[in-house]
Amino acid sequence: MKVLKFGGSSVSNSENCKRVQEIIKRNYANGKQVVVVSAFGGVTDELERCINLASKRSKEYEKSLLQVKERHFQVIKELNLSAEVEVGASNKFDEIAELLQGVYLLEEISEKVKNAVMGAGELLSALIFSDYLKQCGMQTVLFDSREYIKTQNGKGIFLNVEQTNKNLKAVKEVDFQVAVFPGFIASGQKGEMTLLGRGGSDYTASILAAGLNCSELEIWTDVSGMFTADPRLVSQALPIEQMSFQEAMELSHFGAKVIYPPTLIPVLQNKIDVRIKNTFAPDEKGTLITTSPKSERSIVRGLSSINNINLFTLSGSGMVGISGFASRFFTCLAQNKINVVLITQASSEQSMSVGINEDDRELAIEAVRSEFEMEIGMNLVNEPAVEQNLSIVAVVGEDMGYTPGISGKVFSVLGKNGVNIRAMAQGGNELNITFMVPTFDVKKVLNVIHEDFFISTYK
Amino acid sequence: MKVLKFGGSSVSNSENCKRVQEIIKRNYANGKQVVVVSAFGGVTDELERCINLASKRSKEYEKSLLQVKERHFQVIKELNLSAEVEVGASNKFDEIAELLQGVYLLEEISEKVKNAVMGAGELLSALIFSDYLKQCGMQTVLFDSREYIKTQNGKGIFLNVEQTNKNLKAVKEVDFQVAVFPGFIASGQKGEMTLLGRGGSDYTASILAAGLNCSELEIWTDVSGMFTADPRLVSQALPIEQMSFQEAMELSHFGAKVIYPPTLIPVLQNKIDVRIKNTFAPDEKGTLITTSPKSERSIVRGLSSINNINLFTLSGSGMVGISGFASRFFTCLAQNKINVVLITQASSEQSMSVGINEDDRELAIEAVRSEFEMEIGMNLVNEPAVEQNLSIVAVVGEDMGYTPGISGKVFSVLGKNGVNIRAMAQGGNELNITFMVPTFDVKKVLNVIHEDFFISTYK
């Protein structure tokens, strides 16, 4: 059994639905398939806009909702679907309209209502798509993800793993060739609809793959896998055939947006392979994310980068020899929910540097200043120093750590090109070398390193 | 007014006392001098041994104490000192004997008694040395540091800066050419004797230099300053003429043992120059530590290293995207008083690495395991990984950060020599590049880098 997840761009109109249907049909003989669908491309955003308009007492929302409705009914018509689907979709839109009218009347949005409106897109696309597969002659069953995937409250929304896996046992006993699940949606402890957050449909697919003991998860998107570097910055970038989960997480974390790493945790823990495929070029190999990827020609797997990074440095003579500074510093950052993308402390506790997002700069300065107010007042600690307009670059590859000379190669090519390195770090897991450079240099940096590791080796 | 501090090796016998006397005489015409003396070389350790023996009900302590006493009286005799000093020293030894007998009877050591015994060495050496200077015709006044330098309790013992500086005003009004202060000792809030801890006499000198607004602090020791690398490891190491406080702190922190950085904070904050000089080669230039050192030929000021470092790594898929891990990790290390010599987090929060001392390894594993017990149990975090037999190397130089290519030069020479770099960090203050290598490579590493930066540039 395999799980196939199709993102919003893969199911944005009837033509694309046909492409997807062909992909599924091609696999049809090979065993059961579990298909996870996102909402039609752009629908979730549109529904969010509707609810915001309604809460501000703008009747505009009715027009927007109508467009969304028409788009779905056009697909229903073009795919020539059953009356049942027409009724189902129509009822769903009535429900949404009622909720939006309620929001309009009360001028307020509750979590419950927001979830109910924003998750409707997946319910609709799954309804439509499952009927389409039936029309195409496949033995298809539509499942309601809310009955299987349970969340619990904590800080944020956490998956109730135990309950979910227990629920999924029932799915295995249903007779189907193709099971269709709406992505993104789940239900809470009291049965209310909840949403799985950023990367939600990938998460649905990952949860199902793990809970149903599938052999593979295919993520169908609009690119042909992950690349050795961002093709928009490095024209010679190549697709990566295989990589480990850790490498995928590193590249994603440092800028490659194909997957959102936390969604992969269920498959990672169950050692299920993930394949990134392109709906619009289904014959291309894509990228296989697996526990033991075969070696490629280069020891470096790929490069990625993030712009708008600030280098935040706390220093001071009073930091010498007094333990607990790192602890207070990081606790302070964590309490303010400031995301740290790189940590480096190279010297005698006189200074500690972290990479943070430009957006968190003001907050970080304020928070750290207030935490160390007394020490700053006594000149034991300096005012926080922040360097802006930096980018962080990650050179990723699992075997790098065991190969002497990689860091020499990286840094000497940068030296030769006159790039000023503002901070660097390489940790014990030796998976990547990370450093910060001025943003105006980042394109050059990626290209010279890419040339050195991926291109010259072939020549 | 200058402060001159003479360490234990400089005042270990009458011959050395004469050397020191000559150094002071040479300056005599140039204005007032404040002289800080340590206990005679080895005496503090010997007194500690006595008190430990007494607390274990061993009469051995009497013999040891007698030897210490004879050594002091021999110097008194050889230097032909006054009867007054003889009486003073004799009384001091009676007091110590009473305390040690009390410890012997009760078989326990209180903080108060321990301080009183261990600080006696400085009281004796100051008594003897001040009388000797008088005998040599210098206008000398002996001061009791306990009446001026006040500590307060906190975590550890902290200097009561305000009270101390207030007390020191009285010193300025005393008529003297040479003022002698015993190092190491101070007094607490209730007047009880307290000790200034590791590097204590340097700290006394630094406090006096700051509190008396001196122009310079000379630290007289048995080496001719700080070197570009440890001469025992790098035969081509050269003395460093000038350096900044930050550079001195970095080199000291990472292994160069000439000074203990926290003791320099008072002079650093008052921008007082510090000169490291050699009692046994007073004509050699030594090293000047100053706020604006003049540039040397190499952009790198020096190298240092510490052995017996472990690379401690905490990793795990459950660390992705959940804030607060760094905070919990460092709080846990701080609460267990585990000193962290390098921090690096290069990747997607999947892993965080710190360099710690071999001695803290067991404790760190225990503490981190217990902090993350639940997450480890759920396979969200892996068991802490520790790599042993590593050394940390610091390449220090204040202008390094503004010079592209330094890191390239460092890491490519290491790559060429096949050195496997286990972790690296360079922070926002750009004062040094720090990395960890296997200890069996550290001598090679220091030599090849030293060759590259200090030697080849001259050729």
Next chain:
Amino acid sequence: MKVLKFGGSSVSNSENCKRVQEIIKRNYANGKQVVVVSAFGGVTDELERCINLASKRSKEYEKSLLQVKERHFQVIKELNLSAEVEVGASNKFDEIAELLQGVYLLEEISEKVKNAVMGAGELLSALIFSDYLKQCGMQTVLFDSREYIKTQNGKGIFLNVEQTNKNLKAVKEVDFQVAVFPGFIASGQKGEMTLLGRGGSDYTASILAAGLNCSELEIWTDVSGMFTADPRLVSQALPIEQMSFQEAMELSHFGAKVIYPPTLIPVLQNKIDVRIKNTFAPDEKGTLITTSPKSERSIVRGLSSINNINLFTLSGSGMVGISGFASRFFTCLAQNKINVVLITQASSEQSMSVGINEDDRELAIEAVRSEFEMEIGMNLVNEPAVEQNLSIVAVVGEDMGYTPGISGKVFSVLGKNGVNIRAMAQGGNELNITFMVPTFDVKKVLNVIHEDFFISTYK
């Protein structure tokens, strides 16, 4: 200037409105009057029922709302009010209908919507009543309490005293003979409608009396003041002419329901007299609550009682000599919001007893058991003991404490009547003697004490 507050029973139909109008007219020559009105009797409850029905998707709410609307329009018609009021009331009912429809659609109730619906009753009665006074030829101004009375969030809703009093200054400058304010409603920091909780219209009146520096507050209700005992239990009960605030609070706290004590705090702090009057017998004296009431014939001012009280006792040998038990016990009760009506600890910390409401029994047992789980397990503390079916009786009188023999008289009359006293307490403020007796004895207890203190003295 006086404040007159008319409760729901005083304004439940057009006939009663006329009574109230006559009361106001009678005072008309004596200066400005501030009138606070509750919602028409029963309306608030009815609106609450509507919102609950709507949230459960029951269209029943429409019928209920219609009845409420008809009742208001009948009064408007009977009193022959202005078209303006008709329009105003009609709009208000449209607003309510919209909100209820929103609740019906979303099937959920937010605090904001609940307040808006439930506070509508006072807005309507004030609108109607102020117009009626105008029709009767009085110079009347209708004020919107929400513009003056501000609440702030804390635990529960607290009055923002400073802001409220500042706002009320503007009222003084308005030219009116009669000012009408809706009771119960206020507004929060962002201007949203908030409610003043239990006894809310009394609270409105009390806040206005204090903020407008009035000389007196009249609370018009359906009884002729407070009585020496509950007339339903003690047929010989007499009205109390005068009493202090403290006495009123005690009697109310222990069962006499005429006023809700916290609402009196503003007038108490400003030493404003409060008079309880009967709308249906306006010539009866009622009860005057004042700072220095004149003495009555009996040293005891009145009796009151509450049924359904439990005596909750925590005891155990392990409670002896270990401090902190009372602290833990009361913290535990407070955290569980368990209201304590009597506390008594007569013995050697072996036991501590509190009176609590029957309704809190299960919760209290659970909470205390869990707090002292370890001690109970070790037999240091016994399982909590609870005695049910008890009533608490309070004998109240400010001068009791200074008169020897009151307690003797109370307890010996109980002894003679064979009443088993389960707990008793009299504290330092000597305002009352409180004790617990079996509920089946409470009527007898009240009668024999009442006979002894109020009746026999006259004979």
Next chain:
Amino acid sequence: MKVLKFGGSSVSNSENCKRVQEIIKRNYANGKQVVVVSAFGGVTDELERCINLASKRSKEYEKSLLQVKERHFQVIKELNLSAEVEVGASNKFDEIAELLQGVYLLEEISEKVKNAVMGAGELLSALIFSDYLKQCGMQTVLFDSREYIKTQNGKGIFLNVEQTNKNLKAVKEVDFQVAVFPGFIASGQKGEMTLLGRGGSDYTASILAAGLNCSELEIWTDVSGMFTADPRLVSQALPIEQMSFQEAMELSHFGAKVIYPPTLIPVLQNKIDVRIKNTFAPDEKGTLITTSPKSERSIVRGLSSINNINLFTLSGSGMVGISGFASRFFTCLAQNKINVVLITQASSEQSMSVGINEDDRELAIEAVRSEFEMEIGMNLVNEPAVEQNLSIVAVVGEDMGYTPGISGKVFSVLGKNGVNIRAMAQGGNELNITFMVPTFDVKKVLNVIHEDFFISTYK
């Protein structure tokens, strides 16, 4: 097996030792006896004086110690004890002298040394007394309590019950007729001597009785048991034949000083009878403390009283209706270690009163003022009110609660006598009625109640 404990007055000289010996001999035929002895009367205080003198560098301590030594040797001589005892006692005094000299030399007292000196009195009396019993022909074994009774650190010193009872198993297997244990002393987790605190020898006896499963514990003192009231205040006071543990604890807690209640916990938990006997009138019955005492003629078991009590009242209108006040009030008192002898809250949370010791008055005012500073500033809570010169009286009797009329009798006799009751409490365990009266009335109060309950009933 019985445990007999003899206090300091019972073993203050050789004559008294003979009395004790006779008591033991009388029981000799009835089975094994475990004898616990205190230090000779006054010795513990004298040793404490010695250590304090020594720590202040006063040689006076030598004279005091000599007197203590002579007193012991006089008993040894008068009782004609063995040479072995003489040597043992002499060694013990040498040890004490060494410790005191150590204290003299170091001018400081550690917990360890203090315990070692202050516990020596019991070691000496047990040594002497056990030898005397041997000389009298009884088969006697001297046990060192330190080897059996183990304490652990917590807040204060707690008994390690498990370890102690395990150790005591070994005692049962020793062949003896009389076992002598020094009271008061025990040992800590590292074997160091610890002391059992106030009432320490009673505690030793109670621990042994429980750990050795004895049938009875006899506490031999210098009074003939517990009395119905303090004979110094009530001339007609009678000895109490039997009473329950709870009653004994109550009477002790409220002033009867014969026993210190916490020491009885071990025997209470094991339901072992305790008999209070008079060494100087061994034929008198004394008082039996037992789980089911037989009824006496009066329903009241006894009266007791404590002077120097203050009635501390916290009141204020702001206390109404806001939960958590009692919690904050008692937490505040507990954190300041203020002992509360009575709690009463009779009224509407407007006021809460506690009885505290005069000595804690200042501290309590300070602490409560600071806790409620804000509320006091806002006039929500009044300044704490304290009434001085009060006494607390407890009327104790286990069956009181089930007998209507007791409280009536108590309070009406007080009323008739014009006694002004300042506070009263009776809790759920109905064991006692407690009230506070002016101290100048307390003698009258005790006498009139005593007359009423104990004397008139016989007439």
